[in-house]
Amino acid sequence: MQYSAVRRIAQTGERFSTLTSVRSPKAQEAAILARQATASWNWVNSLRAREAIAGYFFILPTLLSFLVFFLIPTISGLGMSLFDWDFFSDPDYVGLDNFIELSQDKLFLTTLKNTALFALFATAGNVGLGMFIAIGINSIKWSWLRAYLRTAYFIPFVISTVVVALMFGFLLQESTGVVNYYLSRLGIQRIPWLSSSTWAFRSIVLIDVWKHIGFFTLIFLAGLQAIPSELYEAALVDGAGRRVRLTRITIPLLTPSLFFSLIIALIGAFQVFESMYVLTNGGPGDATRTVVMYLYREAFGSFNMGYAASMAVVLFFIILALTITQVRLGDRWVFYR
Amino acid sequence: MMTSVVLWYSDTELQDKLRHRWRAWLANAVLALPLVLGSLIMFLPLVWAVSFSFGQPHEFFTLPPPVIPSAFRLDNYHGVFERVDFLRFFLNSVFVTGCVTIAQLITCSMGGYAFARLRFPGRRIIFILFLASMMVPQHVTLIPVFIIIRGMGLYNNLGALIVPYATSVFGTFLLKQFFETIPNELEDAAKIDGAGFLQIYWRVMLPLAGPPLATLAILTFNSSWNNFFWPLIFINSAEKMTLPLGMIYLRGQDGVTNSGVLMAAIVLNLIPVLIFFLIFQRRLVEGVTLSGLKGA
Numbered sequence: 001m002q003y004s005a006v007r008r009i010a011q012t013g014e015r016f017s018t019l020t021s022v023r024s025p026k027a028q029e030a031a032i033l034a035r036q037a038t039a040s041w042n043w044v045n046s047l048r049a050r051e052a053i054a055g056y057f058f059i060l061p062t063l064l065s066f067l068v069f070f071l072i073p074t075i076s077g078l079g080m081s082l083f084d085w086d087f088f089s090d091p092d093y094v095g096l097d098n099f100i101e102l103s104q105d106k107l108f109l110t111t112l113k114n115t116a117l118f119a120l121f122a123t124a125g126n127v128g129l130g131m132f133i134a135i136g137i138n139s140i141k142w143s144w145l146r147a148y149l150r151t152a153y154f155i156p157f158v159i160s161t162v163v164v165a166l167m168f169g170f171l172l173q174e175s176t177g178v179v180n181y182y183l184s185r186l187g188i189q190r191i192p193w194l195s196s197s198t199w200a201f202r203s204i205v206l207i208d209v210w211k212h213i214g215f216f217t218l219i220f221l222a223g224l225q226a227i228p229s230e231l232y233e234a235a236l237v238d239g240a241g242r243r244v245r246l247t248r249i250t251i252p253l254l255t256p257s258l259f260f261s262l263i264i265a266l267i268g269a270f271q272v273f274e275s276m277y278v279l280t281n282g283g284p285g286d287a288t289r290t291v292v293m294y295l296y297r298e299a300f301g302s303f304n305m306g307y308a309a310s311m312a313v314v315l316f317f318i319i320l321a322l323t324i325t326q327v328r329l330g331d332r333w334v335f336y337r
Numbered sequence: 338m339m340t341s342v343v344l345w346y347s348d349t350e351l352q353d354k355l356r357h358r359w360r361a362w363l364a365n366a367v368l369a370l371p372l373v374l375g376s377l378i379m380f381l382p383l384v385w386a387v388s389f390s391f392g393q394p395h396e397f398f399t400l401p402p403p404v405i406p407s408a409f410r411l412d413n414y415h416g417v418f419e420r421v422d423f424l425r426f427f428l429n430s431v432f433v434t435g436c437v438t439i440a441q442l443i444t445c446s447m448g449g450y451a452f453a454r455l456r457f458p459g460r461r462i463i464f465i466l467f468l469a470s471m472m473v474p475q476h477v478t479l480i481p482v483f484i485i486i487r488g489m490g491l492y493n494n495l496g497a498l499i500v501p502y503a504t505s506v507f508g509t510f511l512l513k514q515f516f517e518t519i520p521n522e523l524e525d526a527a528k529i530d531g532a533g534f535l536q537i538y539w540r541v542m543l544p545l546a547g548p549p550l551a552t553l554a555i556l557t558f559n560s561s562w563n564n565f566f567w568p569l570i571f572i573n574s575a576e577k578m579t580l581p582l583g584m585i586y587l588r589g590q591d592g593v594t595n596s597g598v599l600m601a602a603i604v605l606n607l608i609p610v611l612i613f614f615l616i617f618q619r620r621l622v623e624g625v626t627l628s629g630l631k632g633a
Binding site: 066070077078080136142166170221284298316323 | 361365368369371372373374375376378379382383385386387443445447448450451452455456458460463466467470472473474475476477478479480481482483485501503504506509525531533534535559562563565566570571580581582584585588599600603606607610611613614618621622624626
């Protein structure tokens with residue numbers, strides 16, 4: 001509407017000014033107005049529109065990928081959980097039957113329990129130990145040692161989980177493993193690292209901590225460096241000792257890093273798959289089988305696509321609920337400067 | 338000599354200073370000791386892997402297992418190349434990781450530029466949706482994506498490992514945050530000179546974005562190189578495997594499970610990763626802390 005009106009005024013004004021000689025002041029005025037109108041319209045037309053077009057052009061790859069590999073799959077994944085589908089014949093709508101079946105599926109409940117316990121211990125180990133290692137590294141005065149320690153703890157993070165798992169599978173063998181040999185030299189009995197169900201679970205947690213602790217240490221180190229040194233100087237002037245400085249300054253000011261680490265660690269731990277898949281294949285029995293392992297087997301082993309999709313949905317809501325709870329609780333204990 | 342010692346001791350101020358220094362040194366050492374011991378636990382498995390990769394089969398069943406093998410024989414390494422086409426796995430990994438990294442650098446910087454610098458209807462809503470997608474575990478999308486990839490004819494094709502990873506929300510977010518810090522004057526100057534948006538992106542924005550692009554490249558490289566779940570689902574022939582999946586394939590060969598051959602393959606895996614780590618350590622550390630701080 002506006003566009004054509006402005007255009008028309010502009011055109012008539014221009015024509016008017018060119019037709020009549022430039023002598024008449026009214027015509028001159030009209031011509032100037034018209035030119036201004038054209039100019040401002042052209043500006044709006046060119047810049048705004050071109051900017052918008054450019055904007056869509058620049059986000060096009062990301063947007064396309066988002067639609068094809070996230071939005072459409074997420075919606076159809078949620079929908080698929082309501083169907084019984086073996087991939088080859090037509091899917092049957094079954095409502096919430098998959099979820100009812102899940103709630104009675106002993107194996108699913110076992111994998112859920114394993115996953116939750118793994119998440120609990122791995123998160124505690126990674127985040128808790130990571131925080132204390134970071135505090136320790138940060139309070140060392142020799143910078144070369146700080147640099148060495150940071151590097152040493154971080155190295156396993158760049159190695160792929162598959163390689164890590166294969167390596168530990170070799171080192172942790174019960175009778176011929178090198179770890180057990182040196183433990184026996186220390187007078188500790190051989191540990192069935194991967195062959196007893198309790199120890200297999202513990203080993204998986206330990207390996208996970210070995211691999212990821214450096215990542216969390218780095219995050220805490222960054223948090224520590226962000227604490228202004230004036231606070232410590234002021235505390236020293238007030239005569240605060242090491243412990244007071246730790247509990248009253250360091251730890252409160254590290255809570256944002258702690259909060260972030262807890263969220264990241266839990267989200268990751270609930271999706272754990274690789275180390276179990278490689279190292280124990282869920283065994284002995286089902287002692288180290290996780291939800292994603294069961295999901296993988298149902299989807300690509302038994303082709304129970306609908307059932308597997310419903311597991312993913314349960315996993316999603318668990319992660320979502322945990323994250324929301326953490327964010328809610330975070331308001332109470334996270335200290336933002 | 339004697340006199341100097343006496344003199345030295347008589348200076349109480351210096352003595353106090355020295356004592357103080359000694360105590361600080363001791364405190365430092367006491368603090369460092371458990372951390373240094375812990376760091377040895379980080380290295381020890383890697384050292385063992387290397388030493389066993391040179392070992393002979395019979396050595397694995399002798400106790401004590403030799404930490405330094407009796408001879409640096411390369412039999413295990415030959416064993417790897419006899420059993421599988423390890424070079425092919427490596428080249429596949431290089432190809433996939435290279436494509437994914439380059440693609441992400443382009444798409445994420447484009448997206449980041451648009452979200453930070455251009456106004457277009459729906460910008461905020463689209464960006465919020467992007468961010469929300471980071472919360473959803475990939476297993477929800479797994480089966481539909483599997484069907485889509487098959488529909489594209491990419492099953493058992495390296496493309497299946499590249500196309501879904503050609504862009505990332507995290508990278509777009511990272512670059513957006515960076516582009517927002519660039520002063521408007523630079524862009525305005527380019528506009529006055531008659532530069533279009535493509536030119537501003539290419540000539541003004543990208544040359545400034547070196548550090549965040551390097552961070553993104555390294556993080557992407559690392560996660561793509563180590564990706565296992567995706568190849569496990571989409572690749573089923575040995576000549577299309579990348580290194581992590583190839584390792585599992587190798588383990589399935591005769592007499593490889595828990596042997597020196599497997600250790601040799603592990604060492605072959607570690608070498609490029611550790612070289613990569615040593616070269617890019619600083620950027621990698623920066624990248625991790627940056628992504629950590631952004632979230633915090």
